[in-house]
Amino acid sequence: MTDQVSARVASVEQTAEWIELLRRDYEVVAPVKTGKTTSFRPLAEGLEVDWDYTITTIPASKTIYSPQETLVRFARTEEGYRAEEVVPEKRKRILFGVHPCDLHGTLVLERTFLGEMKDANYASLRANYLIVGLNCQSIGEKCFCASVGTGPFYGYWMGQGPPQGCDVLLTDLGGRFLVETFGVNGVRLLAGVEASPPTPDDIGEKLKREAAAKERFRKSLDTRDLPSLLRRNLNHPTWRITGEGRCLSCTNCTMVCPTCFCYDIWERVGLDLSVIERIRVWDSCQDERFAEVHGGNFRSTREARLRQFVCHKLSYWVEQFGCYGCVGCGRCMTWCPTGIDLAEIAAEIRADEERK
């Protein structure tokens, strides 16, 4: 991480004081235990950061890109309808404790929303957020970020660099945190925090913990020549067998994926017609109606829809954006009611090709 501006070490108490300091000026949205799972929630009295969480159900990127938002509102007047500007909320927020897979997930999502075509609504929401990352040491059964290079510790990935992904990065060193800042916003967030410069032992401890975290993975994805492998196998029988035999078109996989961006536009009309709103809501390529166009449906089978999801993440995205559309978080397979696993599908296709 050559672009780091500075690094310090803060005790657990200093870190807690820092969070309290941040809460005075920002809404701090952090991973909080909610029953058996952990979700990003605004920190309020009595809520504590879950420092050891594995994965949240809804990813950090979808804290910014919400399931539903109003784009335009029309209000009835004596003369007809008047368009009213919908000004997105301007509350300053910090997305706190984001794991590296989700930091990259946000950057991947932003290749769509803030790339060639700028989405004004997303840009306006995103401008309210600063991000504090947290290197991950709690590797879940379905996690495979190490295979795609997005974790468990934050580093450069397929042309992306840490300074764009987060403003501050924390590493739990056991009883103390290594706090690295990137860019002016990171330095500003740390202003007023009492912390000491890291010693060579602190840096060594970070490296030791990173190596130990990498040893904990139980799942992997073989990425050798993966985009072309899938392109060559668009007619592989697994699409039909898995798609038609197991996929329920429930759309869970796309709802929890940090990089899925598809949306639909609806008109919401009040019963008394006084207000009409144009809203956008998340959509899913796994929904049968997604590909309905005048005169037909170009992806009417579950086979075709599942192939689209897997090949988009692991093949087409690379062709379009130069990076995978999958950051290895494991959410889609965790929340798939029938356990459909894109890494297993890719492995099955590879094994069949190698047998030939």
Ligand code: SF4
């Ligand atoms: S495709 Fe699945 S594993 Fe990959 S980023 Fe999306 S939810 Fe995570």
Ligand code: SF4
């Ligand atoms: S979560 Fe599983 S069953 Fe539901 S749409 Fe996705 S692949 Fe199909």
